[in-house]
Amino acid sequence: MSTSSPKRALTACCAAHSLHDGLSDLTYVLLPLLAQTFGLSLAQVGMIRAAHRTAMAAFQIPAGLVAERFGERNLLAAGTFIAGAAFVGLAFIDVNHASAFWMLLVALFFAGLGSAVQHPLCSTIISNAFPDAGRRTALGTYNLFGDVGKFAFGGLLSLLLLGGLSWQGPVVFYGLAGMATAAAVLFWVAGNSSAATATAKHADTKPSSGGWGIRSKRGFGALCLIEIIDSSTRTGFLTLIAFLMIDKGLSAGWAALSVPLILVGGMAGKYACGLFAERVGIIRTIILTEIATGVGILCAVALPGMAAFLLLPLIGIALQGTSSVLYATIGDLVEQPRLPRAFGLFYTLGSICGIAAPLAYGLAGDHIGVANAVALMGIAILFVLPLCAVLKPAIGADPVRI
Numbered sequence: 001m002s003t004s005s006p007k008r009a010l011t012a013c014c015a016a017h018s019l020h021d022g023l024s025d026l027t028y029v030l031l032p033l034l035a036q037t038f039g040l041s042l043a044q045v046g047m048i049r050a051a052h053r054t055a056m057a058a059f060q061i062p063a064g065l066v067a068e069r070f071g072e073r074n075l076l077a078a079g080t081f082i083a084g085a086a087f088v089g090l091a092f093i094d095v096n097h098a099s100a101f102w103m104l105l106v107a108l109f110f111a112g113l114g115s116a117v118q119h120p121l122c123s124t125i126i127s128n129a130f131p132d133a134g135r136r137t138a139l140g141t142y143n144l145f146g147d148v149g150k151f152a153f154g155g156l157l158s159l160l161l162l163g164g165l166s167w168q169g170p171v172v173f174y175g176l177a178g179m180a181t182a183a184a185v186l187f188w189v190a191g192n193s194s195a196a197t198a199t200a201k202h203a204d205t206k207p208s209s210g211g212w213g214i215r216s217k218r219g220f221g222a223l224c225l226i227e228i229i230d231s232s233t234r235t236g237f238l239t240l241i242a243f244l245m246i247d248k249g250l251s252a253g254w255a256a257l258s259v260p261l262i263l264v265g266g267m268a269g270k271y272a273c274g275l276f277a278e279r280v281g282i283i284r285t286i287i288l289t290e291i292a293t294g295v296g297i298l299c300a301v302a303l304p305g306m307a308a309f310l311l312l313p314l315i316g317i318a319l320q321g322t323s324s325v326l327y328a329t330i331g332d333l334v335e336q337p338r339l340p341r342a343f344g345l346f347y348t349l350g351s352i353c354g355i356a357a358p359l360a361y362g363l364a365g366d367h368i369g370v371a372n373a374v375a376l377m378g379i380a381i382l383f384v385l386p387l388c389a390v391l392k393p394a395i396g397a398d399p400v401r402i
Helices: 006-038 042-058 060-070 072-091 100-116 118-129 135-162 168-188 194-200 217-247 252-256 258-280 282-302 305-333 336-368 370-395
Strands: none
Touching: 006 042, 006 072, 006 100, 006 118, 006 135, 006 168, 042 060, 042 100, 042 336, 060 072, 060 118, 060 336, 072 100, 072 118, 072 168, 100 118, 118 135, 118 305, 118 336, 135 168, 135 258, 135 305, 217 252, 217 258, 217 282, 217 305, 217 336, 217 370, 252 258, 258 282, 258 305, 282 305, 282 370, 305 336, 305 370, 336 370
16 A cells, blocks of 8 residues: 555544544443443353454454555554444343343454554555664554554443433434444555555565565564564453452552553553654563563562562553564565564464463463562563564664764
8 A cells, every 4th residue: 555645644544543442441431331331140151242342353463464455544544433333233132022131142242353454454555654774663653543442432431321311312422433433544654555556666666575565584583573472461460460469568559559550551551562663673671671671570579579569660661662673573574565464473472371371370370379470571671682683683783873
């Protein structure tokens, strides 16, 4: 895909990221309300959440493959419209209908299916709009806006509920906002697809490295392994950090603030690390942020309660920020026409880690204690360092940009 206005493409993708991540995390606020409204059991609540997350994880690679034929912009707009329409439909489900639970399940499944397109396709659009300098900063900005959506959507709904509104009205508004964002994507993002762009150019723009267009299999494999370790550490730490704070003697109220503190630091880190990589290079940035993450996690284990608590925003900068660098590096390893499927694979790996890592580290915490399980994360993240030596030759020169 080519675009005459990279800033317009970035703006549209940031809006889509805020919307989709906002809608996805809105389910955390909605689940207890749905349970109360429809009389759901905890098992049914779990099924609804699983349907949403499974659809998001399962359709990312297919979204990348389909986009190569029908266009990233077109599929992104369609998925955004589906997600918005699913939330509108959710608000109109009749509580007295005999199949109300199954209607909830279907609505949130389609919401997840619609949101599945967002990460791989927005990342592709931005990578194509910023093919050289500025890609890491652009993707860091895009990454930041996902967290903005998470805070804004859930926070606003919580405030409206405290003000006495029922949940249905705000959900309809969010759904309509999704449908409007779909129209904005069509208007703001120029071009159709990577495949169409490749066809319009000379034959040498077509993938020359096989069906996936991977320039260096060793380098891409190393990048995927780095993502697996990084994502597993991130989701595992976010899952257990509150329990670690309680273990250190903090009250449940203070411990509950642990994840928001990390996410606030992460919002700054996602932008800053992308910008930092533009200045000092990809490999240097990955090494520095992962070492900082490992040392920060180990310090959180070793320090007394309040000192560890105050350290969390700084840990969040490195813990969350590395992802901006990793996503942007895919464009260095995969040929342009095959970026959608590569991003689909990469984000799917992250989704799988988001499911498996909390379970694995939770089991470890049950057997060796929460502090030791968290310390294990701080050590595991350092296995990224030898992988950087494999990745470096694949991306070529990694100059310092002043």
